[in-house]
Amino acid sequence: MTSPPTTAAAGTPAPLLPDDETGRPAGTHAGPRTEPRTVNPKDFRRRSLRTRRDFWVFLAFALPNLILILLFTYRPLIANMQYSFLDWTLGSPTATQVGLANYVRFFTGPDAREILSTTAVFTLATVGGSMVLGLAIAFVLNQNLRGTTFARSAVFAPYVLSGVGIGLVWLFIFDPVYGVLAWFLRQFGASSPQWINDPDLALTMVTLVYIWKNLGYCAVVYLAGLQSMSQDVLAASSLDGASGWRQLVSIKLPLLSPTTFFLSITCMLSSLQAFDIIRIMTPLGQGTSTLLFEAYLQAFGAYNRAGYSAAISTVLFVILLAITLLQLRFVEKKVHYS
Known part of the structure; x- marks a missing residue:
């Protein structure tokens, strides 16, 4: 007589099944099987x-x-x-290798400090003036008033005009003898400053014209940033009792930081490469000789020193690259993208 099958007592684990009954190695628990994933050759192709x-x-x-x-x-x-490593006169069929002599000549020359300082003053003044005035104009153009469409077009128009044409018009305005500004000052018994002949005034004149040309670009870009700003945030701050000045400092300017960062890079690159207005208003670079304009004078002026001009252009390129990398490395950390 066969004995009945035994069952495990309550609370004790069930015995493991042998390999031939579960298909798994002895000593492991049975679990759900996963079917191997098959890839359709047609989908892969x-x-x-x-x-x-x-x-x-x-x-x-x-x-x-x-x-x-x-x-x-x-x-x-x-x-x-x-070319910057050559002693080469423009148009000459021969050139001489001089290594770093052109760079040493520039940085040790008597005009290097003046050229670099003029470039720095012109760049900082034009970038700062264009962005500050452009932001102020953008706040005015952002109002829901009659005639704002025409005002936006009028403000942006100088940016798309030819720099040569702008230089000629403003040169007539600043002319100390026949200019419009000289005529206006004579009505009050005053004489016009020598804008063109005085190096300090020449730099001021060119800077003002360049700011006037570029502020429309900054205004339009800032206007786009203002119009894309979340109105819910501004409404919530108004309900919390924030004044207009508080909204400007704590909300609008931080939200405009991506726009400011973009304009700081583009405007600085544009100012460092400014040429047409400087060339028209001050042909000899009296007090307005920036790095780019000095490179032009050395290559195509009375010197025809193409190798020396190439060295100055390379210095300008290194400065542009360094400024861009520093802005991307340090300034972008303070930008709020959300």
Whole structure:
């Protein structure tokens, strides 16, 4: 007579099944089985074809632009650096390798300090003036008033006009003999300052004109930042009793920090490369010789020193690169993107 099967007592673990009954090694608990994931070959081929197609479409659109950038930006940049190591007169078929002599000559020359200081003063004044005045005008243009559309167009118009035309018009205004400003001052018995002949006044004149040209660009960009600002935040601060000044300092300006960061980079790069207005209003660079304009005078003026001019241009490029990297490294940390 066979004995009945035994059952485990309550509260005791069930015995493990042998390998041949569970399909698992002895000493492990049974668990849910996962079926192996199968990849459809057709789906894999379809994704691969789509990836290759997207790559070729990207290459078709990007490659012409990349080629143009390489030919007209990086190739001249590298060539200019090579020329900076030469003693070369513009138009001469021969040149002499001089190493770093052009750089040593510039930094040890008597005019280096004046050129660098003029560049710094002009850049800081034009960038700061354009951004501050542009922000103030943006707040005015952001009001819901009659005629704001025409005012926005009028403010932005100088930015898209030719720098040569702007320089000629303002040169007529500042002319100490026949200019409009001289005529206006004579009505009050005053004489016009010698804007063109005085180096200090010449720099002031060019700076004012450049600020006038660029403040419309800053105003429009700041206006876009103001109009994209969340009105719920401003309404909530008004309900909390925040004054207009408090809203400006604690809410609007922090929310405009991405716009300010963008303008600080673009305006500084533009000011460091300013040429057309300076060339028209002060052809000989009397008191207005920035790095870029000095490079022009050395290469195409009375000196024809192309190698020395290339060295000055390379110094300007290094300064532009250093300023951009410093802004991205330190200034961007204070930008509020949300």
